[in-house]
Amino acid sequence: MLSTLVLMAVEGTWGMPLHRSWPFVIMVLMLAFSLGITVLKGLKSRSYAAAMSHAGLFLVLFGGLFGAPDVIDAQMVVAKDEPTKVAYMAHGDIIPLPFDVQLKDFMIECYEDGTSPKQYTSTLVIDGKELRTSVNHPAGYKGYRFYQSDYDRYEQQYSIIKVVRDPWLPLVFLGMAILALAAIFEVRRAWHSKAVLPVVVILAAVFASISVARISFGILMPALRSLWFIPHLIIYMLAYSVLAISLASGILACYVKKIPSELSGKLLVTASSLLLIGMLCGAVWAKAAWGQYWTWDAKENWAAVTWMLTLVGTHIPHRRNGLPVIAAILLSFLAMQVTWYGVNYLPSSHNSLHTYNE
Numbered sequence: 001m002l003s004t005l006v007l008m009a010v011e012g013t014w015g016m017p018l019h020r021s022w023p024f025v026i027m028v029l030m031l032a033f034s035l036g037i038t039v040l041k042g043l044k045s046r047s048y049a050a051a052m053s054h055a056g057l058f059l060v061l062f063g064g065l066f067g068a069p070d071v072i073d074a075q076m077v078v079a080k081d082e083p084t085k086v087a088y089m090a091h092g093d094i095i096p097l098p099f100d101v102q103l104k105d106f107m108i109e110c111y112e113d114g115t116s117p118k119q120y121t122s123t124l125v126i127d128g129k130e131l132r133t134s135v136n137h138p139a140g141y142k143g144y145r146f147y148q149s150d151y152d153r154y155e156q157q158y159s160i161i162k163v164v165r166d167p168w169l170p171l172v173f174l175g176m177a178i179l180a181l182a183a184i185f186e187v188r189r190a191w192h193s194k195a196v197l198p199v200v201v202i203l204a205a206v207f208a209s210i211s212v213a214r215i216s217f218g219i220l221m222p223a224l225r226s227l228w229f230i231p232h233l234i235i236y237m238l239a240y241s242v243l244a245i246s247l248a249s250g251i252l253a254c255y256v257k258k259i260p261s262e263l264s265g266k267l268l269v270t271a272s273s274l275l276l277i278g279m280l281c282g283a284v285w286a287k288a289a290w291g292q293y294w295t296w297d298a299k300e301n302w303a304a305v306t307w308m309l310t311l312v313g314t315h316i317p318h319r320r321n322g323l324p325v326i327a328a329i330l331l332s333f334l335a336m337q338v339t340w341y342g343v344n345y346l347p348s349s350h351n352s353l354h355t356y357n358e
Helices: 002-014 022-044 048-066 169-190 196-213 229-253 263-290 298-314 323-340 347-351
Strands: 072-079 084-089 094-110 117-126 129-134 139-141 144-151 158-165
Touching: 002 022, 002 298, 002 347, 022 048, 048 169, 094 144, 094 158, 117 144, 117 158, 129 139, 129 144, 169 263, 229 263, 229 323, 263 298, 263 323, 298 323, 298 347
Parallel strands: 072 094
Antiparallel strands: 072 084, 072 158, 084 094, 094 117, 117 129, 139 144, 144 158
């Protein structure tokens, strides 16, 4: 996992497509094999929460890696009164479709200022059936999903539609659901003292509210107008806040004897679980908006690096939380800073979908 972490950090920083290299694929295969062995050991020892978390990640990796050759991810230009039945892959291959697609109408919905776009919507005619696709609301037909990608910016006579067919997606989503459920179980198992948890939640909620309050929700670009935006944002803000409290409590525990030394470890487990759930919310959102649940974007890579660093901290063998755990928390906190705003200044930011400040 550490090797995968390093490669994702490098790709997230410089934008090199390392995920397409053989060393990365081999490392992911080794990680999947290790996850499978861990699942079997967990079931044998009746450690069901650990088995669930590793099984969920195994299904995600298995479906994403072995299902990749079966995925169709192409674009097509649909025009008014000109039906077409071909799409084009990024490398130029032509994909014939088993039906005709034609554009009936394209509409831009704006905010009250009359200039800021609120939504882009294409009305398609597929085999005589009318379907609407807009940003975050793809249309589906015979196993294919149609995403609003671009449009004719001058006369609005054609629309660029992304066509995606992913037969392995149900397996990936099943793995995500198992991962989210296992994360909830991990938080429940970590907190034996119920008196401390409400205090931590209140502090984290205060910090998260301050962070969310700094964001303007008045006018959002169409990609951000999703039901997943608010939970994705709030869960991540809670995770960041809990991680910050974990770091502070770990440092203070070294000097203040009244602070339980194991508190920072429990907070780290909580932050790691929240980071995972927030990342999964973002993946589902990305699938609805762009047709891909993972695009190897700079912010996505660093979000995964932050989560994996917290996993390193939670897997460090220790009786009492000491310097190794604090070091892992510190590295996770620094990676979190890169994820939150540092990616805007990295070389990879030029091709990032998450540099909204531009």
